[in-house]
Amino acid sequence: MMAGMLLTGCGPSANRYFLIESSLRAHDPQGADVIVQRAEKDYGEKSRVLYGMDRGMTLQLAGDYQQSNMVLEQAEEEVDRLYTRKVRTETLAFMTNDTALPYEGDPYEQVLINVLKALNYAVLSQWQDALVEARRIDHRLNVLSDKTKDKNAYRDDGFARYLSGILYESTGDVNNAFIAYRNAYETFESTRAWSHTGVPPQLRTDLLRTAEALHFTQEFAEYQQVFPDTKWETSEALQHLAQVVVISYNGRAPRKEDQFLDLPISLDALQLVLLNRGFSQANRQSNRAVDSVLYGLNGRVVRVALPRLVPQKTHVPVDTVSLIQENGTRVTLNTELVQSVTALADKALSERMAGITVKALARAATKFALAEGATRGAQHAAGKDAAPWVGLLVGLLTKGLAVVSEEADKRSWQTLPDEIHLARVWVPPGRYQVANQPISGPHDPLKPEVMRTLSLGPGETAVLIQRVMP
Amino acid sequence: MIVMDRGRIGLVVLMAVLMAGCAQETKITRVDSGVVTDLSGRWNDTDSRMVAESMVKEALEYPWLNTFSGSKHRQPVVVVGTILNSSHEHIDVNTFVADLERELTNSQKVTFVAGKGDREELRTERKEQAMYAREDTQKAPGKEIGADYMMKGTIATILDEAEGTKAMFYQIDLQMVDLESNAKVWFGQKKIKKVIEKKRTIF
Numbered sequence: 216m217m218a219g220m221l222l223t224g225c226g227p228s229a230n231r232y233f234l235i236e237s238s239l240r241a242h243d244p245q246g247a248d249v250i251v252q253r254a255e256k257d258y259g260e261k262s263r264v265l266y267g268m269d270r271g272m273t274l275q276l277a278g279d280y281q282q283s284n285m286v287l288e289q290a291e292e293e294v295d296r297l298y299t300r301k302v303r304t305e306t307l308a309f310m311t312n313d314t315a316l317p318y319e320g321d322p323y324e325q326v327l328i329n330v331l332k333a334l335n336y337a338v339l340s341q342w343q344d345a346l347v348e349a350r351r352i353d354h355r356l357n358v359l360s361d362k363t364k365d366k367n368a369y370r371d372d373g374f375a376r377y378l379s380g381i382l383y384e385s386t387g388d389v390n391n392a393f394i395a396y397r398n399a400y401e402t403f404e405s406t407r408a409w410s411h412t413g414v415p416p417q418l419r420t421d422l423l424r425t426a427e428a429l430h431f432t433q434e435f436a437e438y439q440q441v442f443p444d445t446k447w448e449t450s451e452a453l454q455h456l457a458q459v460v461v462i463s464y465n466g467r468a469p470r471k472e473d474q475f476l477d478l479p480i481s482l483d484a485l486q487l488v489l490l491n492r493g494f495s496q497a498n499r500q501s502n503r504a505v506d507s508v509l510y511g512l513n514g515r516v517v518r519v520a521l522p523r524l525v526p527q528k529t530h531v532p533v534d535t536v537s538l539i540q541e542n543g544t545r546v547t548l549n550t551e552l553v554q555s556v557t558a559l560a561d562k563a564l565s566e567r568m569a570g571i572t573v574k575a576l577a578r579a580a581t582k583f584a585l586a587e588g589a590t591r592g593a594q595h596a597a598g599k600d601a602a603p604w605v606g607l608l609v610g611l612l613t614k615g616l617a618v619v620s621e622e623a624d625k626r627s628w629q630t631l632p633d634e635i636h637l638a639r640v641w642v643p644p645g646r647y648q649v650a651n652q653p654i655s656g657p658h659d660p661l662k663p664e665v666m667r668t669l670s671l672g673p674g675e676t677a678v679l680i681q682r683v684m685p
Numbered sequence: 686m687i688v689m690d691r692g693r694i695g696l697v698v699l700m701a702v703l704m705a706g707c708a709q710e711t712k713i714t715r716v717d718s719g720v721v722t723d724l725s726g727r728w729n730d731t732d733s734r735m736v737a738e739s740m741v742k743e744a745l746e747y748p749w750l751n752t753f754s755g756s757k758h759r760q761p762v763v764v765v766g767t768i769l770n771s772s773h774e775h776i777d778v779n780t781f782v783a784d785l786e787r788e789l790t791n792s793q794k795v796t797f798v799a800g801k802g803d804r805e806e807l808r809t810e811r812k813e814q815a816m817y818a819r820e821d822t823q824k825a826p827g828k829e830i831g832a833d834y835m836m837k838g839t840i841a842t843i844l845d846e847a848e849g850t851k852a853m854f855y856q857i858d859l860q861m862v863d864l865e866s867n868a869k870v871w872f873g874q875k876k877i878k879k880v881i882e883k884k885r886t887i888f
Contacts, residue, residue: 350773
């Protein structure tokens with residue numbers, strides 16, 4: 216029963232994400248959403264937050280923004296609740312593996328919950344609600360930077376700040392927009408080394424425009440000095456135009472896999488591990504049963520599982536969107552990289568790795584001691600005659616179980632893209648057709664040109680969201 | 686003997702950990718709608734009701750009401766305008782507006798007219814009556830009462846948080862504006878402060 220409990224839940228998720236990605240590639244976000252919805256029970260109680268994240272994304276892509284907000288709100292509330300850790304759950308996880316812990320998401324994923332909600336509200340033109348999310352983003356990031364002492368860690372989010380600025384400016388709050396743009400700029404600059412995301416060229420024009428509009432002469436002069444070649448237009452010039460913001464999710468977020476370390480604690484065991492490694496790959500699911508029997512019989516091998524990130528890089532450096540006015544005028548937008556989710560995931564995992572490793576080693580030692588205790592206890596109880604074979608059997612079971620139950624926590628928000636791109640343009644008010652350029656050439660049958668119609672009044676903002684698969 | 690005990694203890698601990706805590710049930714208790722229920726610390730029905738009650742009461746105690754009644758020999762006509770949510774929460778402003786409208790109407794000291802959203806619906810109904818209703822029952826357009834004052838305001842929050850303790854400060858500003866002169870005849874403010882503490886560890 217216990218083995219059954221411990222072994223559940225790693226296989227189906229890989230399959231699920233494969234199916235989701237296939238649906239997205241076939242331009243069927245509704246299908247992707249149905250897959251997540253049907254898998255709700257498979258996610259289980261421990262992964263309620265993950266379900267909310269995955270579902271929130273597929274619902275957004277499927278165009279059901281209200282429902283997306285509902286599940287994301289639930290996920291956010293659950294994250295809040297998980298602040299309080301239960302000793303009981305922590306102990307169970309310590310005895311088995313980290314997948315027994317409730318998933319609360321990495322800090323960057325928690326920020327992205329608010330980012331997705333803000334985008335949903337913006338698409339629905341519920342600007343006041345979008346601003347609530349902008350305020351929550353600000354609060355979440357403030358708490359995070361207070362908590363995180365390491366200046367080089369993930370403690371602020373350039374894209375989330377930038378999006379907040381866009382939302383503020385779209386509602387006429389230029390002052391808050393400028394503050395958000397400035398924070399975004401400083402974050403992009405300070406995290407450039409590991410985030411692989413430079414300051415988006417569009418942000419430079421936004422800083423110059425808002426600084427000028429607010430008559431912040433000193434800041435304006437400073438930014439002009441830093442970006443001497445940036446062309447920009449004043450707020451006054453844009454006043455009677457309409458704004459189009461394109462958010463493009465490109466590619467697939469990285470996945471995690473197990474990286475097993477078999478630690479021999481005797482010379483015999485070392486030979487066994489070396490011999491066994493000659494035959495099989497430790498990280499393959501099918502070989503784990505064999506390993507557990509072998510190491511269980513030997514009784515002197517402890518296994519430690521650590522998560523390893525597997526990037527799934529997108530092949531789309533720039534995405535292009537065209538806006539075609541009724542008179543045939545065409546405006547072409549090129550998106551700019553604003554967030555590398557892979558870089559964020561990599562950073563988050565590397566920050567937690569030391570803690571994960573220490574915990575995994577302590578767990579391995581405890582499991583070994585418990586198995587050893589159970590074996591000797593059983594031998595003693597069985598009496599002199601039966602002791603050798605009872606000991607062998609119990610040792611095989613308990614130590615084998617210790618090996619087989621070892622598994623890294625491979626959960627992550629996998630419906631996210633590899634990269635998030637953004638484009639922003641001001642156009643004369645009117646009706647527009649939106650066309651996504653085929654990214655992999657005109658021969659790609661899976662990527663027909665998607666057409667949407669926009670009707671824009673002066674001063675209005677439209678937010679478009681699209682998913683581009685590699 | 687000691688070895689055996691250790692083995693048994695290990696197994697017992699394992700089983701206890703695995704079996705513990707599956708039993709949870711839903712319990713429902715009916716309470717009076719006036720009972721204060723602070724569950725999450727967020728803006729709730731109690732805040733909405735209490736703020737509306739106390740602020741409308743305060744607004745109607747100020748001299749602008751008597752000054753108006755004295756000079757015009759009738760009750761002032763009030764409409765509720767936009768209540769802007771600039772807080773950290775998705776507050777259903779409509780509930781708060783409804784609470785304000787209820788308090789204003791029930792005070793019997795002012796004449797209260799329908800707000801913008803309601804007016805659209807009423808006008809559509811009158812247009813339809815003009816086309817489809819019996820002539821003697823039709824309601825004519827152009828007979829609406831124009832408001833003398835508009836009540837508008839904001840709900841803002843200041844949020845501070847560290848180590849699982851959150852201090853949420855709500856500030857609700859309401860003002861009564863003379864629609865003819867744009868003069869602000871009354872300015873009310875209500876502040877609510879909540880401290881929400883979360884434990885880091887429980888058993």
